[in-house]
Amino acid sequence: MQKSNEALQTLLASKLILSFFYILLVVYSDEFMSSQIVNAVLSRNKLKNSGAVADLVQSYAQTRELNKGKQLHAQLIRGGYPLCTFVTNHFINMYSKCGELGYAVKLFDKMDQRNVVSWTSMVTGFSQNFRFQEALNTFCQMRIAGEILTQFAFSSVLRACASLGSIDFGKQMHCLAVKCGFGNELFVGSNLADMYSKCGVMPDACKVFDEVPCKDEVLWTSMIDGYVKNGDFEKALIAYKKMINDGIFIDQHVLCSTLSACSAVKDFNFGKSLHSTIVKLGFEFEPFVGNALTDMYSKSGDMGSASNVFQIDSGFRNIVSYTALIDGYVETGQIEEAFSAFVDLLRQGIEPNEFTFSSLIKACANRAALEHGSQLHGQVVKFNFVSDTFVSSTLVDMYGKCGLFDHSVQLFYEIGNPNEIAWNSLLGVFAQNGLGRNAIETFNLMIHRGVKPNAITFVSLLIGCSHSGLVEEGLNYFYSMDKLYGVAPREEHYSCIIDLLSRAGKLKEAEDFINNMPYEPNAFGWCSFLGACKIHGDKERGKLAAEKLMKLEPENSGAHVLLSNIYAKERQWEDVRSLRKMIRDGNMKKLPGYSWVEIGNKIHIFGAEDCSHPQQKEIYEKLDSLLDEIKRAGYVPQTKLIPLDMDDVTKEKLLHHHSERIAVAYSLINMPTGKPIIVKKNLRICTDCHSAIKYISKVTGRNIIIRDNIRFHHFSNGLCSCGDYW
Known part of the structure; x- marks a missing residue:
């Protein structure tokens, strides 16, 4: 019995020892294998075992295990093993994929003999690590060295061209790819289409797409994404539908791009059908898809659905999803909800970005909510976004819309290099505050600084002239828009001139201008003219303007009220009562003043x-x-x-x-x-x-x-x- 117990204890002890060694084997298997391979390579079978070293380096590259790769490299150097071209190429690839491009460059420079893989690895490495100009230079050196060009080298250099926006070099690569027989190759074709679309040349991207015989999801996605980035949203939706009809695999990237197109063209019914597809394919928990859905519903004004998607995506909320939700609340006038989302964002430890601040500051500007706007200004300083031109421009606009134009001016001059958005914001501030002379001075300074004006610039400038009685100046700027600055006057600019002449009491000139316009005046134009007729007691022209305004906005009682004021000024009480009866009988509601x-x-x-x-x-x-x-x-x-x-x-x-x-x-x-x-x-x-x-x-x-x-x-x-x- 005692011998039996001793045997049992010995067996258990043996099992424990075996288990311990098994754990050690699992933990140190990589190091053990690496050491064994190195020892084998350092023995007489060097050539035979170089394949094993290459396989091990490749596995480290795929798993991004940089330290293990470095240890293996060090062991080979310490053992005096001269790396062959085959193994060196694998080390270059590993260092590039792990972000240690400096090591890859040193290895490449020390190589006695390079082949097409060596050169392609370096071109790809530079492109993957965002050193795009060096990728182009290395490709040129590869060609000078007389190496055969591969589809992988072309694809990498085309990605670099796309990132640099180097369309001329990209076109040269296209010609070279055709010459080398890769013009219709799918891998190269996808990158060509992507390069042309990112450089804004969609017709050429379409030609490449049409010439590739067999199209996969990568090529289709490149085209749809290109259409969206270039503002061809309808074409993006058409391409998506064709992709579905061809039975091409749909991934989250193409769904995100298509949702963006739906938002842009306000095709929210199609957006909802995409949501069903997303749920069916199991992508509803993908962060990028959730963000795109939140943005789509927010832009549609369906904040209930946007909030539901946001709640479902609670585990993956980030600054993009929060900003999309906040922007939706702002656009639908739900300012309290926007600020609640902002507070929740801060509580979650997520840092707001420039788009978050711009959206909230815009809300404060529209509401003239100075207290909230000032607090946001403090947050902008705290998170170091004061130097961001876009955020600073919205602050300039916000203080201006709160009546503190001196704050706007001070903020503007603190912007290091103001762009046209910042200049337009300052012009808008002066226009809103009736400071026409200041608007003109700002415009002249803007031109002197070499900033090109756009349509928004001239709207603010003309409004500033109108509110200050600067008739001649306003007319001169209007007639010089196209000739001097290349900005064709649009409907809103013509309305500004009607307002300019009407405010100055030049009703005959305003009427002549209206009759010679290429557009029919909009409601703002007729309202300005009618208001001036009321001030100056011009009953006949006022009646004409009121009739035009009633046709444009039949449910708006404003035209009736203004016309009745004209009659009242002439003490024509019967006409006043008649107009007020029309308002009552037409169920028109007079907008109450608040x-x-x-x-x-x-x-x-x-x-x-x-x-x-x-x-x-x-x-x-x-x-x-x-x-x-x-x-x-x-x-x-x-x-x-x-x-x-x-x-x-x-x-x-x-x-x-x-x-x-x-x-x-x-x-x-x-x-x-x-x-x-x-x-x-x-x-x-x-x-x-x-x-x-x-x-x-x-x-x-x-x-x-x-x-x-x-x-x-x-x-x-x-x-x-x-x-x-x-």
Whole structure:
């Protein structure tokens, strides 16, 4: 019995020892095999075992095990083994794939005898490691050395041409590939198509595509991606459908490109069908696909679906998916949700990029949300995006739209090398604030710096001239657009000239301009003309403009209201009542006027005669005291502005309770004395409120900024920046 137990214990001990050695064998098998192979190579069978060394080096290249490859290389050098061309080529390939191109170059330079594989490995290595110019140079040296060119060398050098945008060299490679018999080869053809598309020469890419007899998914994907990058979105969708019909394998890359095309042409039904295909193929959890789907749904305004995709993709969320979601919220006006997503992004430890900031700052600009915009400016500084021209340009625009154009100017001049986007942002700021002379000076400086103006540049420039009464200057710039700057005037530029002439009271010249235009005026043009007819009491032209505007926008009551104001000015009350009956019978809704202010990160909105605010009592007491003060200072209510048949006392009360005055009174109660009051309004400020707020700025000593739907008015010490011209 005792002997039996001893035998059992001996057996167990043996098994434990064997298990231990097995573990050691598994852990050190690579090193053991490497050592064995090296010993064999260093023996007499060098030539016979060089294949084994090459296989081992190739495996290290595939698995990116650089350290093991270096150890093997060191052992061979230490053992005095002279590397043959065959093994050296494998080491060059391994070092290139592992990102140690310096080692590959040194090995290549020391080779006594190179062959076509050596040269091709170096061309490919340079291309893979983003040293594209060196890839082109090495290819040229390869040809000078008289080596036979392979499809792999052509493919690598074509990828380098695509990355460098070197279309001339790429065309030479195309000719050489045809000469060498590779013109219709699939591998080379795919890279040729990719090179032409990335260089913006899609017709040549299409020719290459058509000439390749057997097309695979790589070639199709190159074409679809090329169409998308070059803005040929409809062709991208057509190519995708042909690819499906030909039974070609679909991968996540082609789906992402096709989703981008759907977003661009707003074919969201096709985008939804692609979503079904993605789920069917099991790609819904691929990060790139999830990002593309989020972007597609966001651009369609379907934020529910975008959010669902975003939630499903929770394990792979990155800055791209967050930015797509934020941009969608911004475009659909869901600003609170956009900022919530931004806060969540920061909590996840993901760093925002320039696109994230640009989208959020744009939202603040559109809402004139100065407090949020200033906080974002701080985040931009924190994450070191101040030097990014695109982000800085959106900040310039944001401060301008909040009425702080001095901040915009300061930020602009801190941009190292402003591009046309930055210049256009500054021009837009001056235009919005009615600073036409500043806009002209900025434009001249822009031209002097060698920055080419575009269509947006001239819109801002013409608006600036219009709001400042610079008629001759505006006309000169308009007629010089095409001749001097190569920018053909478009519909929006013609509308700016109608506005320019109308504001200046040149109604006959505006009418002649309209009659000779190559376009029919849009709603903005007719509205400008109609507004000027109201101001200058031109009933006949006003009636014509109103009829045109009613045809363009039959559901918009604005034309009826403006025309009724013209009749009221002439005291034609029967016509006024007739127009107002048309509004009621046509179920047209008059757009109510609202004004809002941002105090303490909270937006307070007011309507005319608004009694809904918790501080209603204090607001109306402040309004009454202000009215007494400004009347003593010389203010006279303009009761004729109200086109209703009622007594002047009632009209005065209505004017006194306009939304912008309520907002100003609330701000005077709640804002610190030294801080400027910024009020935003969805309609144009009326003449009476403009006069009243000038007096309010005088009696209170406060700077007041009103942003209406046309421009900014900066009130200070009884004066307005517009000079009473708007």
